Amino acid sequence: MSNYETMSLEHYANLLRALSNPHRLQVFQLLSGCCEAGTPCRSDQVLSRCVGDLDQQLEIASSTLSHHLRELHHAGLIDMQRRGKQIFCSVNPDAQSQLRQVLDTISPLNTRPEVTHDR
């Protein structure tokens, strides 16, 4: 409503809110194709999974998963697209870059003590 800063403050808080639930965070991680600690990240393709696929990994009622997917979708974090009987979910890449922006607001990169040297 008021100014730009307030807008983005609320907007950013909203993004974080959508990821502040363990189940939603897990879904988003799965869709990001990532990345156990230490494991090489291979997200060179857009991942998408149907709802039932996600359902199998989450040990919650499918109605509950559906609710969480709606939250992620409303926050603009994921896209959902029907293909036949199934609905496929994928990360919205725009949202990913917004997430990086919030973090820059909060955890500046120039905190790094040393600069890496390329050869």
Add this chain to the structure above:
Amino acid sequence: MSNYETMSLEHYANLLRALSNPHRLQVFQLLSGCCEAGTPCRSDQVLSRCVGDLDQQLEIASSTLSHHLRELHHAGLIDMQRRGKQIFCSVNPDAQSQLRQVLDTISPLNTRPEVTHDR
């Protein structure tokens, strides 16, 4: 409780939860000394502010601010230290790096902006 992944999943979700409220996010930003978009970031020093100082910027009852500060503190995101009548808050740098870790889990750096047209 269960395994490592679940633990950190919950832990990360907790960090995000603590920042998912606009007022708490704003406080954390103020303490990070950051960084309007486009402005060069000058957080080469640890910022700390007393509670009353923060109170002036937030248009909420001081009891409400106190509640939010407790949340941030319990999540391990900020440190609080009494100095005379006042209590000074500062960002916990360890938490900042944990935040960066969550983000790497969610928004991998090796995401290619352009599609590779390989054969």
Add this chain to the structure above:
DNA sequence: CCTATATTTCGAAACATGTCGAATTATGAA
């Protein structure tokens, strides 16, 4: 049309959150 499968919507219960003002505690100073 009928049926099986995939997913969402609904209704309800239990629990958590954000907010305030009033009362309380902690500290330093007169």
Add this chain to the structure above:
DNA sequence: TTCATAATTCGACATGTTTCGAAATATAGG
């Protein structure tokens, strides 16, 4: 000790979240 200032705790209230199972909707295939 008494007072003023800084901050927290308490009690209350309204609102939001998480979860489930049951019912509803959508789709593809006989």
